[in-house]
Amino acid sequence: MGKMFEFMDARSVARSIVVSLGWHEIATSDRLWAPKRAELWKGKAHIPRMSKVRGLSKLAAYSLSIMDGKRTRIMKEDLCSHVWEFRFKKTAPEYWRNLDPSWKGTGPPMRRYFHPDGSQTADPNDKVWGGHECTFSIITSYIGEGQIRNHYVRINRWPPMTVSRREDWSWEMANHLYCYNSVPDAEKEGGTGPLFPVW
Template structure:
């Protein structure tokens, strides 16, 4: 009896391990069976509850993920009723409509328009199409000067900037032939001289990352910055150029009624291509 007891004690840990493994395998099998037999929430809840009580609670990312679940889910999740308020809230935070939406002859479905707006919001590099399609505000900086360094246009040029008198800013238009023109008559800074622009890229010290700049005439190059609300800004220590909002609720009064046609030459129509990708 003592021999059998000693043998049982030696085998006890292995028996317990084997029992745990069996329980684990059984649990996994039960979970797999449950997953395979689990009913579709759309079928359990019914279309009305699923569509009107569940889906409206989702954010855009979750709702977009639901589109790929099944064909029945896709039919529900691409509904304009769900995406129209999401699109309106997102665009209300943006200063610009994406060029693809501005150029579209027929309206995009809201779920596709949201995707286009999200892709546009992720852009960090300014394109020639954006340069030419937007109206730009020009502001001269007062700058600073010291005994060691002077970074200012001087009081004369700054005094010609209407914003120094709390008036509407000067407006500029960049063209695809790399010229620049004023949009206002009697522009105090514009003297009829030729003005050109071009893109410039510079490498970082590691030689990998590149920063984008825009050079106007022979002035120091402007760094390209994307603002939080989607506007573009060209900035150096002399002056800054910022795109004007084109959303009605965000548009300043001096821009209302101003129509700026999109340039067909530098902004080819790619609406069908965008739809195909989405």
């Protein structure tokens, strides 16, 4: 039966857990779920911190990863866990685009770093950054029953950035002038993002 479960997809195995006590024991084993979890994580940009908690079963890690991968509400832990690529869009003024090495083809995209104290920094010699003081805020407003109405990130007084999630679990924040993309870090020790589920 264990061999049979190995060839089944994760959803089918999860459904079989409730068939009987005997099926439950086999269908929830770490031996069965370890390769399924590895397959799920393959090609993903970020692995959620909550799924790497010591002592967590492989089935629980798989389930938490699936749920977190669907999350589109970004938290401070997400911002601070990642390095971010910063690029201007075509709609940005030409002067700014000329300062962006990725636009001119003279270098890689600029990078930005978010910090727990609410500040943001850049690499040395970044011509756009200029060493000025920079802060960020995450704004979330709700309508009835916890349903999100608005959710965005704002840097200083610049236009708000809408937040989206890609299939590889990476993040993008963008407005009409520029965008931020999280740099893949699937091998980061301990994972990334909040430790407790946020949906």
